[in-house]
Amino acid sequence: MTLSINFATIREQCDMREAVDVCLKHGITAIAPWRDQVAKIGLAEAARLVRENGLQVTGLCRGGMFPAADGTGIKAALEDNRRALEEAAELSADCLVLVVGGLPEGSKDIKGARQMVEDGIAALTEDSRAMRIPLAIEPLHPMYAADRACVNTLGQALDICDRVGVGVGVAVDVYHVWWDPDLETQIARAGSRILAHHICDWLVPTTDLLLDRGMMGDGVIDLPAIRRMVEAAGFDGPQEVEIFSANNWWKKPADAVIATCKDRYERLCQA
């Protein structure tokens, strides 16, 4: 089974150890933890869990957050990203997922923020290549442009990849890109630079900008169509379920959530 569980999906119910147990119970051996979840049980223990259970880490979430109001902030962000790369290496992650950051406090200069992002990624590439942990730029939905990520389309992310060079790719999360009229073209353009494929669904109505993502099948995204594009581009890695859902899935038992992920994946997410 090429299903991965991003641990944000059950972050209110489980620590990383418990999340691994639930996944294993359902035969799922690919995971994507968040750095705070790793930190909570300790990096060495997290790495041991991965190694001893033969888990694939489809990505470590997350690096990024490059823009800052001053040089001190920019430097601090780079240092934090280097630590993230080290953690990703320790976990043998497929990539470090980058949520690149939005406007610095008080700024309205989105072009400037975008330049800071590109500069930050460029500054990380040497370490990233040396550690063999590729950087996965995750374009985020335009509704997050101000406060989470000023890279908002796959095309824009790939332009950065083109300029920054090898070792940098993209994470294609259906939630962020499903609406893009240029999606098929840009996924084909991405080719081998697709480092991760995240799934969930877009609910109608969506009641919260951040914490109301849907389970696959409960919304309007044509998941098999996007998976076909991703596979045609050459990506055959796991589909990683990442659902932020404060009022629904985070309130259900982790076992039930993962069972549902697996069921929906098997019935509704094949190319």
Next chain:
Amino acid sequence: MTLSINFATIREQCDMREAVDVCLKHGITAIAPWRDQVAKIGLAEAARLVRENGLQVTGLCRGGMFPAADGTGIKAALEDNRRALEEAAELSADCLVLVVGGLPEGSKDIKGARQMVEDGIAALTEDSRAMRIPLAIEPLHPMYAADRACVNTLGQALDICDRVGVGVGVAVDVYHVWWDPDLETQIARAGSRILAHHICDWLVPTTDLLLDRGMMGDGVIDLPAIRRMVEAAGFDGPQEVEIFSANNWWKKPADAVIATCKDRYERLCQA
């Protein structure tokens, strides 16, 4: 003064007659009413208000909503759009603003919905040209792709304009397009096809996908920068304030809201 008030901004406080009075009190002679507001006082009375007060109608909101689950729905949408064109003509509006519609009920076929939109616009162009009421495609923010408008970037709207021909242009609403990395290029490309320029602001945080728009200056949009692009493209019409704000501006007296619009416009919105 080249300031226009879209009457959605004070829709909870005023009917169209009262909204006109508030605008006139502040020296504002450009307006953009909604069809339900026109219907409530009657088209003839609305037209009389416009004529006798020498008002510029910077747009009638709104036509569109083309996609439908079956032929009957598609035909009904076209008929409704023809009525909207007649109303716009009666009000001597600068354009009919099109919110094009999202996915038909139960559909996940956004490509299909986009084709329905283009077909619908193409079917209206003859009437639009005959009545001299240009159609203004308003690309809506991608967060509305499913349920309000599957045209989500200026580039996509202009591609439709290119294919459908003369008499069709775009409404550039900063709320919907401010995040677009391709904004400057596409505004330049639009040129004389810019039929309307809507302003408000993007709040951080935004607490509701639909009804939490900000007053100019309260958010992160660089309004003078976008106005410069719009003017460089050749548009010199009014800036039209359109704010949906259930928990803030809709709860204040209309007079205070319009006074604030005028003050912010004068201080913060010039190119």
